[in-house]
Amino acid sequence: MTAEVPTxxxxxxxxxxxxxxxxxxxxxxxxxEVHAGEVVALIGANGAGKSSTLKALSGLxxxxxxxxxYNGEDTAGIPTHGFAARGLVxxxxxxxxxxxxxxxxxxxxxxxCRDDKPAIHQDLDKVYELFPxxxxxxxxxxxxxxxxxxxxxxxxxxxxxxxRLLLLDEPSMGLAPLIVQKIxxxxxxxxxxxxTLLLVEQNAKLAxxxxxxxxxxxxxxxxxxxxxxxxxNNPEVQRAYLGE
Amino acid sequence: MNASTARHLKTLSxxxxxxxxxxxxxxALGNAWLRTLDTAMLYIMLALGLNIVIGYAGLxxxxxxxxxxxxxxTYALLNSPQLLPLxxxxxxxxxxxxxxxxxxxxxxxxxxxxxxxxxxxxxKLRGDYLAIVTLGFGEIIRLLLRNLTRxxxxxxxxxxxxxxxxxxxAGHSMSKPIQLGGLQFTSLYQYYYLFLVLVLLVxxxxxxxxxxRLGRAWIAIREDEVAAQSMGINTRNVKLLAFAMGASFGGIxxxxxxxxxGFVSPESFILMESVMIxxxxxxxxxxxxxxxxxxxxxxxxTPEVLRDVVNPLQDQLLGERIVAPDDLRMLVFAIALxxxxxxxxxxxxxxxxxxxxxxxxxxxxxxxxTKVASHE
Numbered sequence: 001m002t003a004e005v006p007t008x009x010x011x012x013x014x015x016x017x018x019x020x021x022x023x024x025x026x027x028x029x030x031x032x033e034v035h036a037g038e039v040v041a042l043i044g045a046n047g048a049g050k051s052s053t054l055k056a057l058s059g060l061x062x063x064x065x066x067x068x069x070y071n072g073e074d075t076a077g078i079p080t081h082g083f084a085a086r087g088l089v090x091x092x093x094x095x096x097x098x099x100x101x102x103x104x105x106x107x108x109x110x111x112x113c114r115d116d117k118p119a120i121h122q123d124l125d126k127v128y129e130l131f132p133x134x135x136x137x138x139x140x141x142x143x144x145x146x147x148x149x150x151x152x153x154x155x156x157x158x159x160x161x162x163x164r165l166l167l168l169d170e171p172s173m174g175l176a177p178l179i180v181q182k183i184x185x186x187x188x189x190x191x192x193x194x195x196t197l198l199l200v201e202q203n204a205k206l207a208x209x210x211x212x213x214x215x216x217x218x219x220x221x222x223x224x225x226x227x228x229x230x231x232x233n234n235p236e237v238q239r240a241y242l243g244e
Numbered sequence: 245m246n247a248s249t250a251r252h253l254k255t256l257s258x259x260x261x262x263x264x265x266x267x268x269x270x271x272a273l274g275n276a277w278l279r280t281l282d283t284a285m286l287y288i289m290l291a292l293g294l295n296i297v298i299g300y301a302g303l304x305x306x307x308x309x310x311x312x313x314x315x316x317x318t319y320a321l322l323n324s325p326q327l328l329p330l331x332x333x334x335x336x337x338x339x340x341x342x343x344x345x346x347x348x349x350x351x352x353x354x355x356x357x358x359x360x361x362x363x364x365x366x367x368k369l370r371g372d373y374l375a376i377v378t379l380g381f382g383e384i385i386r387l388l389l390r391n392l393t394r395x396x397x398x399x400x401x402x403x404x405x406x407x408x409x410x411x412x413x414a415g416h417s418m419s420k421p422i423q424l425g426g427l428q429f430t431s432l433y434q435y436y437y438l439f440l441v442l443v444l445l446v447x448x449x450x451x452x453x454x455x456x457r458l459g460r461a462w463i464a465i466r467e468d469e470v471a472a473q474s475m476g477i478n479t480r481n482v483k484l485l486a487f488a489m490g491a492s493f494g495g496i497x498x499x500x501x502x503x504x505x506g507f508v509s510p511e512s513f514i515l516m517e518s519v520m521i522x523x524x525x526x527x528x529x530x531x532x533x534x535x536x537x538x539x540x541x542x543x544x545x546t547p548e549v550l551r552d553v554v555n556p557l558q559d560q561l562l563g564e565r566i567v568a569p570d571d572l573r574m575l576v577f578a579i580a581l582x583x584x585x586x587x588x589x590x591x592x593x594x595x596x597x598x599x600x601x602x603x604x605x606x607x608x609x610x611x612x613x614t615k616v617a618s619h620e
Binding site: 100108 | 457460461463464467468470471472473474475476477478479
């Protein structure tokens with residue numbers, strides 16, 4: 001087994017989380033945790049409740065019951081706009097770049113919750129190093145970029161908030177395989193830099209290959225939790241999610 | 245000549261043009277057009293205010309005229325005998341001559357309060373739904389003004405408020421002409437310069453806001469509210485500020501309207517006025533200050549031009565008058581708006597940002613061509 005659940009206090013601890021969305025109970029009481037420095041994948045089919053879980057984690061939806069502890073703090077007391085400043089940052093599904101802002105302005109918006117100007121400029125340089133493609137196009141309007149480049153903008157923008165825990169919602173959605181590969185290379189680099197990642201993906205194979213641990217979600221419940229390696233070799237998971 | 249002198253020259257010539265404009269207009273076209281110019285200035289303020297709500301923050305407000313009404317009635321009540329019966333003997337009669345430097349900020353503030361009142365319950369609404377609620381809000385304010393006569397007669401109902409005192413600055417009432425050298429500055433001139441100062445102020449505030457942290461947050465929530473929230477933008481406060489700031493411009497313009505006109509009634513604040521201001525913003529170029537100003541001027545001028553052109557034209561061509569110019573007004577607006585939507589959806593004078601957004605394909609084509617060319 002390559003990755004046991006670490007025994008330290010988790011950076012994120014979810015207990016008995018229930019989330020209702022549009023009159024439907026999308027998340028029906030789940031428990032999981034993410035430890036500092038980990039990459040954790042949350043996989044599952046369309047409509048399994050993955051995105052609702054992420055929305056609850058980032059404050060966009062409020063849990064109907066249960067508890068989310070981030071860095072020892074109950075997130076119920078944090079206003080939605082306060083999550084970014086605490087380093088809990090989401091890259092929303094469908095990217096959500098500001099299409100009328102240039103790439104550069106998008107990145108600056110990422111640092112909206114910060115006021116340490118010199119450090120912001122340092123981080124800009126770092127992010128551009130991570131995404132050379134974006135550096136080439138920094139003056140271009142984000143709305144005119146390709147899908148893959150927009151996903152890069154979304155991730156780069158989130159990095160500008162100096163995340164401790166980065167929530168990635170379907171980063172591979174709607175992208176060509178080659179681009180997906182590139183995006184995941186970048187995700188690896190971010191993880192190697194010490195950012196903790198929670199990765200929500202329909203592309204289970206890719207997600208599990210990048211993660212140390214994984215959770216499988218099925219109609220609102222977590223049905224399986226194991227190391228990523230074990231999940232990749234789990235016949236049940238293979239049949240249901242890996243297409244083997 | 246370096247860039248900064250060029251800019252100074254440009255500013256200087258703009259100041260000269262704006263100063264001389266009323267003289268030129270009056271000499272060439274007469275007093276009626278000078279009056280139109282003054283009115284246009286009021287609408288420029290209104291359009292720039294609505295531009296903050298719609299152009300920057302992307303909140304479709306169809307009841308914007310309500311804030312104009314709030315400003316107008318604030319000035320009217322504090323500078324007319326309307327409330328005299330209520331105040332006689334209370335020792336507060338002096339309130340009815342409240343000076344301009346108190347009324348203007350007060351009108352702006354009250355309008356901002358009403359802006360927040362409209363914004364707070366509609367925070368979760370967007371697009372069409374928000375439009376319907378704001379439309380209702382505009383009508384509620386108008387009906388309130390129409391019916392606020394009992395138990396205390398505050399607004400004087402549909403009859404409106406008369407005998408509103410003109411603006412007084414340093415003891416000089418702006419209804420009286422000023423003689424300066426050989427020139428006579430009538431009331432219309434004086435209001436022009438007063439409005440000019442206010443318009444310049446509104447432009448200054450608008451453009452500073454646009455490039456501020458708040459301005460960027462407005463554009464961000466218009467683009468993608470979820471993403472804006474995840475970036476740490478307090479969308480609730482930012483939206484309320486858009487409503488409040490936009491409304492305050494409307495309030496200032498309304499107060500000036502009351503003083504300039506000397507009379508207000510609920511009929512000045514009908515839905516059609518909100519629609520007109522919206523048309524100015526859309527026609528000119530949403531979110532772009534020069535565009536919005538152009539839109540306001542064009543829409544203010546159209547009825548006047550029609551009046552001066554349609555009747556003589558009919559007389560000459562047909563020998564009789566078939567159409568009244570006012571009936572043509574709506575037709576002309578409709579055609580103009582449809583043409584703009586078809587040919588220039590970004591407005592007549594849009595910001596570069598917006599043009600590139602709406603003409604993505606047109607831009608992509610030449611770049612493909614250049615690629616081909618570079619291969620050859």
